[in-house]
Amino acid sequence: MIIGVPKEIKNNENRVAITPAGIDALIKAGHEVIIETGAGNGSGFTDEDYTAHGARILGTAAEVWNQADMILKVKEPLPSEYEYFREDLILFTYLHLAPEPELTKALMEKKVAAIAYETIQLDNGALPLLTPMSEVAGRMAVQIGAQFLEKPKGGKGVLLGGVPGVLPGEVVIIGGGTVGTNAAKMALGLGANVTILDVNPDRLRQLDDQFGGRLRTLMSNSYNIAQSVKKADLLIGAVLIPGRRAPRLVTEEMVKEMSPGSVIVDVAIDQGGSIETIDRVTTHSDPTYVKHGVVHYAVANMPGAVPRTSTIALTNVTIPYAVEIASKGLKKALSENKALARGVNVLNGRVTYQAVAESLNLPYVPLDQVMAEI
Numbered sequence: 001m002i003i004g005v006p007k008e009i010k011n012n013e014n015r016v017a018i019t020p021a022g023i024d025a026l027i028k029a030g031h032e033v034i035i036e037t038g039a040g041n042g043s044g045f046t047d048e049d050y051t052a053h054g055a056r057i058l059g060t061a062a063e064v065w066n067q068a069d070m071i072l073k074v075k076e077p078l079p080s081e082y083e084y085f086r087e088d089l090i091l092f093t094y095l096h097l098a099p100e101p102e103l104t105k106a107l108m109e110k111k112v113a114a115i116a117y118e119t120i121q122l123d124n125g126a127l128p129l130l131t132p133m134s135e136v137a138g139r140m141a142v143q144i145g146a147q148f149l150e151k152p153k154g155g156k157g158v159l160l161g162g163v164p165g166v167l168p169g170e171v172v173i174i175g176g177g178t179v180g181t182n183a184a185k186m187a188l189g190l191g192a193n194v195t196i197l198d199v200n201p202d203r204l205r206q207l208d209d210q211f212g213g214r215l216r217t218l219m220s221n222s223y224n225i226a227q228s229v230k231k232a233d234l235l236i237g238a239v240l241i242p243g244r245r246a247p248r249l250v251t252e253e254m255v256k257e258m259s260p261g262s263v264i265v266d267v268a269i270d271q272g273g274s275i276e277t278i279d280r281v282t283t284h285s286d287p288t289y290v291k292h293g294v295v296h297y298a299v300a301n302m303p304g305a306v307p308r309t310s311t312i313a314l315t316n317v318t319i320p321y322a323v324e325i326a327s328k329g330l331k332k333a334l335s336e337n338k339a340l341a342r343g344v345n346v347l348n349g350r351v352t353y354q355a356v357a358e359s360l361n362l363p364y365v366p367l368d369q370v371m372a373e374i
């Protein structure tokens with residue numbers, strides 16, 4: 001199979017979908033790798049690094065998309081890339097389709113086989129291709145929040161760790177999964193007071209055990225969210241229901257109760273966002289806006305700002321699946337690997353992931369049924 005890696009074109013997206021180690025794995029398995037010139041530069045991989053491992057460099061995105069059997073990407077295709085969609089193409093990338101009706105429609109119309117990193121799921125519920133980027137984004141959420149709490153950045157001028165004789169800042173995290181846990185680690189490391197809310201009581205127990213009472217856990221319901229949000233200096237949105245549009249848990253009224261100069265970092269923005277006052281996705285080049293006196297940060301590709309770490313962490317987990325698809329062919333790979341099959345969001349013009357279909361009000365067709373057609 002020919003595997004193509006175009007340069008990412010989202011704002012300040014400096015990650016790339018392959019490293020020299022990934023090329024080695026694909027070529028060793030008998031495949032060919034084509035890469036758009038300069039695709040790895042943002043992550044510190046030159047064209048020469050790639051050719052030294054046997055990849056072929058092509059001059060334009062169009063050549064890569066048109067010659068590849070499978071495209072490996074990091075972020076969802078942007079509208080200027082939809083023209084490359086075609087019926088026999090396999091697309092393996094983050095998709096986050098629930099808030100993306102136009103992209104979903106384009107994938108359906110062109111019958112692209114679209115496999116989303118973020119919904120590949122093991123039998124135990126783990127999301128192995130989302131986890132490393134959630135670790136990055138959770139850790140970043142606190143350092144970004146701390147930065148925007150500084151007065152010159154528009155914040156209220158609170159140092160999260162406080163100093164002797166002055167109370168530390170209050171960090172409230174909604175969602176105690178990978179993002180939430182990693183945010184908690186960083187916030188506790190800085191010396192902040194941390195509260196985590198989750199709907200899963202077992203998760204709250206695990207967090208209580210893991211952090212030995214150094215943070216407070218709270219059941220996520222509208223009363224507890226309202227009480228916690230009111231006192232937060234830094235509020236982090238970190239909820240996920242796989243595939244589904246994020247639930248809007250923090251209302252505009254709750255945001256109005258926050259003190260001026262507080263900061264919200266909604267990491268769940270890639271699934272549509274969990275805060276009512278977040279009405280737009282922001283970018284690394286213009287990351288915040290102020291509403292009701294509160295600084296809002298809603299960047300959907302946070303790990304793109306630390307690409308060296310993120311590219312390596314991401315490709316460590318994506319490449320084994322790419323090798324499996326390339327070596328077995330799509331149909332055999334999907335029928336032999338249930339976790340991978342859960343990653344299929346669109347196949348043969350149908351939405352095969354129920355939560356995506358429901359979020360977009362589109363018909364859901366089970367994967368087995370569509371597989372029988374192809």
Ligand SMILES: NC(=O)C1=CN([C@@H]2O[C@H](COP(=O)(O)OP(=O)(O)OC[C@H]3O[C@@H](n4cnc5c(N)ncnc54)[C@H](O)[C@@H]3O)[C@@H](O)[C@H]2O)C=CC1
Pocket residue numbers: 118130131133134135137174175176177178179180197198199200203220238239240241246247249266267268269270271299300301302303
């Ligand atoms: N903006 C960005 O650049 C990035 C965004 N993300 C996103 O961050 C979000 C969180 O990801 P993970 O932590 O990996 O997910 P996860 O599945 O590990 O954790 C999500 C947690 O949310 C909890 N939850 C669900 N409904 C809830 C509710 N109503 N109230 C409180 N908690 C609730 C779940 O019980 C679970 O513990 C996802 O949308 C993910 O795509 C991840 C990486 C980068």
Ligand SMILES: CC(=O)C(=O)O
Pocket residue numbers: 075094096118130133134270300301302303304
């Ligand atoms: C998870 C995701 O969408 C990202 O890392 O950008």
